[in-house]
Amino acid sequence: xxxxxxxxxxxxxxxxxxxxxxxxxxxxxxxxxxxxxxxxxxxxxxxxxxxxxxxxxxxxxxxxxxxxxxxxxxxxxxxxxxxxxxxxxxxxxxxxxxxxxxxxxxxxxxxxxxxxxxxxxxxxxxxxxxxxxxxxxxxxxxxxxxxxxxxxxxxxxxxxxxxxxxxxxxxxxxxxxxxxxxxxxxxxxxxxxxxxxxxxx
Numbered sequence: 001x002x003x004x005x006x007x008x009x010x011x012x013x014x015x016x017x018x019x020x021x022x023x024x025x026x027x028x029x030x031x032x033x034x035x036x037x038x039x040x041x042x043x044x045x046x047x048x049x050x051x052x053x054x055x056x057x058x059x060x061x062x063x064x065x066x067x068x069x070x071x072x073x074x075x076x077x078x079x080x081x082x083x084x085x086x087x088x089x090x091x092x093x094x095x096x097x098x099x100x101x102x103x104x105x106x107x108x109x110x111x112x113x114x115x116x117x118x119x120x121x122x123x124x125x126x127x128x129x130x131x132x133x134x135x136x137x138x139x140x141x142x143x144x145x146x147x148x149x150x151x152x153x154x155x156x157x158x159x160x161x162x163x164x165x166x167x168x169x170x171x172x173x174x175x176x177x178x179x180x181x182x183x184x185x186x187x188x189x190x191x192x193x194x195x196x197x198x199x200x201x
């Protein structure tokens with residue numbers, strides 16, 4: 001029980017959720033930042049032993065290349081919208097991993113259950129909202145506004161990833177704010193959809 005409420009566990013959870021939220025904007029960027037932190041930051045990142053390879057040079061290079069390809073692909077018209085069709089489930093997986101590997105103190109079942117709910121859920125919610133925003137931008141601006149949406153997503157992922165590593169509690173606060181904004185956006189879109197449906201009937 002003490003493991004569940006220890007400060008170390010809480011900080012690990014904040015770190016994982018911060019990285020998971022960042023994965024909702026860009027899947028590989030937070031994993032690359034985590035890899036950098038593990039490789040050069042030493043022991044202040046508390047990972048599960050079986051995942052310490054994340055800080056290896058091959059992992060760092062692989063994640064770095066994947067990150068650059070993903071970021072670049074979002075600036076290619078049509079490709080960005082195609083990526084959104086697979087981004088939500090992939091972000092959910094990345095978010096789950098981000099939480100699961102940064103909480104080595106809890107038992108495995110509890111860790112991965114929490115990782116799926118908190119990490120995967122957070123990443124998927126944010127990814128779904130950004131995909132919807134890009135779809136609206138594509139429709140209303142013929143794709144011209146997607147550059148700003150994509151840049152904002154990448155910037156948000158960078159800020160969240162670094163904040164999660166350096167100051168995890170602050171990252172958690174950012175995540176709560178982002179989730180609230182996502183909820184309000186969902187409510188607004190749903191309300192407009194109901195109004196349009198009512199007008200058609």
